[in-house]
Amino acid sequence: MADLVRIGIIGAGAVSDYHHVPGINLDPRAELVSICDPNSELLAQRQSDWGKTKVSTRFEDMADDPDVDAVIIATPNFTHHEIALACIKGGKHVMCEKPLGLNYTESAEMYRAARDANLRHMTAFTYRFAPSMRYVKHLVESGALGVPRHFRSQRFLDWPESSWGWRQSKKLAGAGDLFDMTIHRIDFAQDLLGPIKSICGAVAQFVPRDKTAEGEACEPSEVDDWSSLIGQFENGAVGVWEGSTLMKGYHNDGFGYEWAEVNGSEGSAAYQLTDPNNILIGKPGQTMEKLPVPDEYLVIDGSPRKPHEGVPSTVFRYDLVYEFVSAIVEERDAIPGFDHGASAQLVADSVLESFDKRTWIDINCDL
Numbered sequence: 001m002a003d004l005v006r007i008g009i010i011g012a013g014a015v016s017d018y019h020h021v022p023g024i025n026l027d028p029r030a031e032l033v034s035i036c037d038p039n040s041e042l043l044a045q046r047q048s049d050w051g052k053t054k055v056s057t058r059f060e061d062m063a064d065d066p067d068v069d070a071v072i073i074a075t076p077n078f079t080h081h082e083i084a085l086a087c088i089k090g091g092k093h094v095m096c097e098k099p100l101g102l103n104y105t106e107s108a109e110m111y112r113a114a115r116d117a118n119l120r121h122m123t124a125f126t127y128r129f130a131p132s133m134r135y136v137k138h139l140v141e142s143g144a145l146g147v148p149r150h151f152r153s154q155r156f157l158d159w160p161e162s163s164w165g166w167r168q169s170k171k172l173a174g175a176g177d178l179f180d181m182t183i184h185r186i187d188f189a190q191d192l193l194g195p196i197k198s199i200c201g202a203v204a205q206f207v208p209r210d211k212t213a214e215g216e217a218c219e220p221s222e223v224d225d226w227s228s229l230i231g232q233f234e235n236g237a238v239g240v241w242e243g244s245t246l247m248k249g250y251h252n253d254g255f256g257y258e259w260a261e262v263n264g265s266e267g268s269a270a271y272q273l274t275d276p277n278n279i280l281i282g283k284p285g286q287t288m289e290k291l292p293v294p295d296e297y298l299v300i301d302g303s304p305r306k307p308h309e310g311v312p313s314t315v316f317r318y319d320l321v322y323e324f325v326s327a328i329v330e331e332r333d334a335i336p337g338f339d340h341g342a343s344a345q346l347v348a349d350s351v352l353e354s355f356d357k358r359t360w361i362d363i364n365c366d367l
Contacts, residue, residue, distance in 0.1 A: 167180070178203055178243075277312045
């Protein structure tokens, strides 16, 4: 593999603008060479925003382009499976936004296709790269917290109650908060404590979202705006997750509120999205105290990002591209890969099954 990785972006919306393109621009080994989006006006705007590149309204063009080495897929959920398989067939390394597919079957197929083609694959689970989350992982793996007993995640957002567009259709999005937000927390819980073996879960819809932001009538939402689950890990630990997009007073300039913690036999450690360069740690008989994350955990190894520059809640996201490019250049698996994305999706699928059947569901990831 040449040292310069030529990247194409499929889906020129806010997510790409927010952290994928800045990540590419930071990495001297990467170059944005092509943009694909069905919206011609947006393509023209992005060429002004991001610089002149090839453009196309058809993802097939990028999949077949010999001048593109790797693609980042940031399109609506229902398109991920088809686009990823086309790009893999075209010999492209692929990073894809979550959820990988509309269900575990699609996600597992994407993983197996990339694996069998010996191509790098990555799921854009952003929060694995948060400094405090990386440090919590170190504390768990080093034994500093003793035997892990419990994981808890709470993710609240204060979003408008108007239409989400395609995101509120089951056939286009798969699910709501569960697939959009809670799936991130499922992933990093498994990264911290290992596979989840059994879960019970529930979802709810509080508002119909039957009007657009402009007040026009539209098809009502079919998906959840609250999700929750209780899980048992293979290592004997347990976990509790809750997420919602309708928690008033938790706007925080769009970042919302997030708290995630691991409780062990010798201590507890907690991460907060709004303060990712600090961590809360408590030992037996003590009170949780805030401490700075050590400098070596503020960025991933080798990243050109300057750890103390920019908004902490934003800039850690740029490290996704650095990991993706590093995996390509070094010819190794990217982390988190499509296998991690598929595993988290199986748990999320099982939440819906659990709520439908009103029972616990055993997890059997057969990748």
